[in-house]
Amino acid sequence: MADRFAVVTGAGQGIGRAAAQALLAEGWHVAVLGRRMAPLEETIAGHDRGVAFTADVGDRPQVEAAFARVKERFGRLDVLFNNAGRGAPAVDFDELSPEDWEGVVAANLNGTFFCAQAAYRIMRNQSPQGGRIINNGSISAHAPRPGAAAYTATKHAVTGLTKQIALDGRKHDITASQIDIGNAATPMTERMTKGVLQPDGSTMVEPRIDVAHVGRAVAHMASLPLEANIPFMTIMATKMPFLGRG
Template structure:
């Protein structure tokens, strides 16, 4: 068994984040569970309460993110892995009909939140002894082949790729590795509409194939368990028959 790591997972209360948090706890790691809702986090923590730290946090709030990293430092004194996962979307909407409020709501979580968590993690990993660690960003295949009516989500997820590349470069001298996982059609309580029907580029509504979300958790766990001299820079994991290759 690999040496247990100190792992932070944002958006850990549901969907992909919950599946990953469960997998990391069951693999023997110490996991900081971060999301806005305490009750849902407490439920996830029951998989291994002795190794779970529940910390409610809005990743779009700089003060709350700073408090999160202060709490991690106080309890563990270091941080080995971050799964920068928290994110939200909105119903398919053409850009002319997207309000400023909806734009900012998506951008504040998906982009501002990802920046704040990455900044806090980088600072902690750079300062700790031995220094170094790994940041895994949750991107999206939408950044490569967007869905119709997805300007806020697609724009923010495209920016995550730039964040990943820049972190990888800045982190080299500090032994901080950064990779990205782009996920397509993982079945969860957040994506059940995909199997019922979503808008297609040709104007139709069609159900799409999905995959078990635990497969995503296994992939993230693999990325996290690598030694720091190796890195999965970009990984795409998706339902094999989803309309991604050839989307449009």
């Protein structure tokens, strides 16, 4: 098997960590990116094909510096898993603060764009040309939760960005995919175990799935040859209130 090289953002915990470890287990060389070095090093502990670089994805110069280091270390890039992101407190629409709006946009939309563009440039200019960009969408890219305007808006925007990358990248053998995840068991969804607000005003505990399932799904998407693509994949807790949400 030829060497394969990937970048995973937001890899210090949760979905990013699970995806990075799934790729490492399948023989990939993986660069993990995040804001803090210590959890990144925990993600790649025991894997000699892993390397960690710190970067805030919402800061363009930091992103460009990190991807320059990836290029220097690996020589090429085959897959980017654009995973880093954040949410905001659940509040009524008119109570969302400008600071929370801008913070979510910076991480979820600007960060996804900055990382995708940096990866695209490497993939376009390497030989052989091409690569795959996998964006972390969300169930919220399809149906909102109450009080989640910033998160919902950015995840809908990620869908448009994914389609645009896939279209523009065709001539360079670059493709794009989106994985929409519902209730993976991570620190971000811990609140689900205590009960979360539903559209009808009730509060209910929602089921979650082992985040390792998500990691393996990302690794499967990454493993496809470039002539094949899964444009959109949804992986979710079977009994979560999504298909009947509202």
